[in-house]
Amino acid sequence: MSDTLTVDLTIIQQWIAAKLEPEIVEQKLKESGLDAASISTHLRAFRKLKNAKKLQAGFICMAAGAFLGFVSCLLTILNPFPDLYNVILFGLTSVAICIICLGMYLVFE
Numbered sequence: 001m002s003d004t005l006t007v008d009l010t011i012i013q014q015w016i017a018a019k020l021e022p023e024i025v026e027q028k029l030k031e032s033g034l035d036a037a038s039i040s041t042h043l044r045a046f047r048k049l050k051n052a053k054k055l056q057a058g059f060i061c062m063a064a065g066a067f068l069g070f071v072s073c074l075l076t077i078l079n080p081f082p083d084l085y086n087v088i089l090f091g092l093t094s095v096a097i098c099i100i101c102l103g104m105y106l107v108f109e
Helices: 009-017 023-032 034-077 084-109
Strands: none
Touching: 009 034, 023 034, 034 084
16 A cells, blocks of 8 residues: 655745745754655655746746737837837847746746
């Protein structure tokens, strides 16, 4: 029979809110007297939950940058504001690329 290890998500969310490092969390778990398998399960859940927030922020940044790039592309092609052509082509596109790169950094970190 295999024992299923349960992880208390409220405690993990408290650790994330307190911005604890994984080493400190591991020490706290050892002090509470948990076995090695339970400690590794808790640490895995802690890291997964901690990285989920970065992943969500990364996808939001990539989507916002892609939308801004699309708008920049449309405004460049349609050229509704001839005086702002260079600002739209070079400025808005550069901002969109920077936001996309920030999002990719958050996702792939």
